[in-house]
Amino acid sequence: MMSELLSLPYMQQFKCIADKCEDTCCQHWHVRIDKVHYKRMQEWVDDNPIQKQLFSESVLLNKSNIASDKSYAYIQMDKNGYCPYLNPEQQCTLHIKKGIEILSDICAFYPRIITEKNSLMEMGGALSCPEVVRLCLSADMDNHVLLSLDNSVLPDRENIPVHRSLFMDDNSPLYEKYFSKVQQTFIDIIKSGDCDYFTRLYILASYSHSISTIYFENCVTLDPDALENYRVHVFDSNYKQSVIHFMSQYENEQPLACIIIYSVLQLKQQQAPDEKLSVMVENVFEDYAKQLGFSSSTDVDNAADYSVVFQKRYQMFSNQVHHQVENYLTKYLLNCFYREWFITMPSAFIYIQMLLVRVAIIRFIIYSRVLPEMNTEEIKKISVEVIYQFARAVDHNLPFLQVVYEALNEQQMLHFDYSTPLIKF
Numbered sequence: 001m002m003s004e005l006l007s008l009p010y011m012q013q014f015k016c017i018a019d020k021c022e023d024t025c026c027q028h029w030h031v032r033i034d035k036v037h038y039k040r041m042q043e044w045v046d047d048n049p050i051q052k053q054l055f056s057e058s059v060l061l062n063k064s065n066i067a068s069d070k071s072y073a074y075i076q077m078d079k080n081g082y083c084p085y086l087n088p089e090q091q092c093t094l095h096i097k098k099g100i101e102i103l104s105d106i107c108a109f110y111p112r113i114i115t116e117k118n119s120l121m122e123m124g125g126a127l128s129c130p131e132v133v134r135l136c137l138s139a140d141m142d143n144h145v146l147l148s149l150d151n152s153v154l155p156d157r158e159n160i161p162v163h164r165s166l167f168m169d170d171n172s173p174l175y176e177k178y179f180s181k182v183q184q185t186f187i188d189i190i191k192s193g194d195c196d197y198f199t200r201l202y203i204l205a206s207y208s209h210s211i212s213t214i215y216f217e218n219c220v221t222l223d224p225d226a227l228e229n230y231r232v233h234v235f236d237s238n239y240k241q242s243v244i245h246f247m248s249q250y251e252n253e254q255p256l257a258c259i260i261i262y263s264v265l266q267l268k269q270q271q272a273p274d275e276k277l278s279v280m281v282e283n284v285f286e287d288y289a290k291q292l293g294f295s296s297s298t299d300v301d302n303a304a305d306y307s308v309v310f311q312k313r314y315q316m317f318s319n320q321v322h323h324q325v326e327n328y329l330t331k332y333l334l335n336c337f338y339r340e341w342f343i344t345m346p347s348a349f350i351y352i353q354m355l356l357v358r359v360a361i362i363r364f365i366i367y368s369r370v371l372p373e374m375n376t377e378e379i380k381k382i383s384v385e386v387i388y389q390f391a392r393a394v395d396h397n398l399p400f401l402q403v404v405y406e407a408l409n410e411q412q413m414l415h416f417d418y419s420t421p422l423i424k425f
């Protein structure tokens with residue numbers, strides 16, 4: 001019997017827009033083929049010499065000793081980085097010729113991301129797909145909750161591919177056992193309608209920092225009441241008022257956020273100079289360098305100078321624009337909380353601090369690309385582009401996130417002292 005499935009409502013509306021998509025997902029990635037579908041492809045191409053040749057050149061067996069049935073083979077992208085099964089209209093020829101049955105689990109289910117806690121499955125969406133980002137940013141805040149899913153909207157498969165699973169019982173490690181409770185608190189904090197975006201981020205950082213003294217990877221004792229008290233505290237109205245007051249008074253004089261943002265984006269440019277995010281960001285820094293009176297960004301010695309340009313730019317926008325962008329960033333964070341599991345990191349605070357860096361970068365790029373005269377739709381279009389390009393280049397690039405984590409850790413920036421300057425800059 002299939003487990004119960006919950007989903008974010010906007011993912012129930014998802015349909016791949018194929019040739020209408022501004023940027024196919026079938027590029028640059030390592031597309032794994034599970035064993036069942038590798039065999040299905042192999043049987044199909046046996047009768048077709050042209051397909052047989054394409055299959056033998058492009059679908060390669062995973063030679064690793066630790067390859068599982070899930071990653072039995074992979075598709076070798078062509079020299080331009082595109083899937084060899086894409087036609088000139090950016091449609092999948094495998095899908096057209098043989099339907100969804102022949103597609104590997106990854107291809108059939110992308111951009112749906114399914115996780116499982118005990119016998120309950122939850123479906124979120126990968127923000128590397130621009131259509132998912134559009135749906136996510138358009139959904140009302142009330143709809144960013146998990147609801148029971150009508151299974152007929154899912155690709156027809158006997159087994160649903162599960163990205164991560166957790167089976168909890170009394171003997172489970174404490175870090176896993178209390179994961180859902182803390183995850184739900186993150187969601188409730190970021191959704192709080194009675195305080196502004198910066199306040200919610202501060203409460204998130206402060207809560208995750210406080211609980212990390214008693215609740216962390218490999219912790220062997222935990223007082224559940226103490227954990228609950230931290231949760232109760234963050235929703236206390238006096239506490240909230242004090243944070244609202246603190247954040248409204250807080251003037252960030254430090255260029256720290258810009259230096260971190262610049263350093264991470266520079267690492268990205270060095271790692272993948274041709275990636276669309278790298279090109280987008282290069283144009284931003286070139287433009288900022290000109291505003292600083294330099295002929296090129298290579299002449300700017302001090303990344304802190306970019307902060308001056310950013311601040312001037314940020315002040316140009318109306319409260320309406322701030323509200324729109326902060327609403328999008330909130331929905332980005334909610335998507336992350338449902339889909340990503342902080343227990344893959346040593347503590348909830350480290351996950352949040354890394355997330356603060358990510359959301360600071362997205363905010364920086366959006367404000368660097370929108371213009372005060374743009375209308376709501378134009379701002380949305382730019383926000384969609386920034387978020388999906390960022391998700392492709394950073395969020396879904398675990399080796400790169402690891403490099404960022406190590407760099408921040410080495411600079412001792414995974415510390416609460418750096419949270420507020422990263423939040424409000």
Ligand code: SF4
Nearest residue numbers: 016017021025129131
């Ligand atoms: S990125 Fe999304 S909408 Fe575009 S082709 Fe891929 S699944 Fe379809």
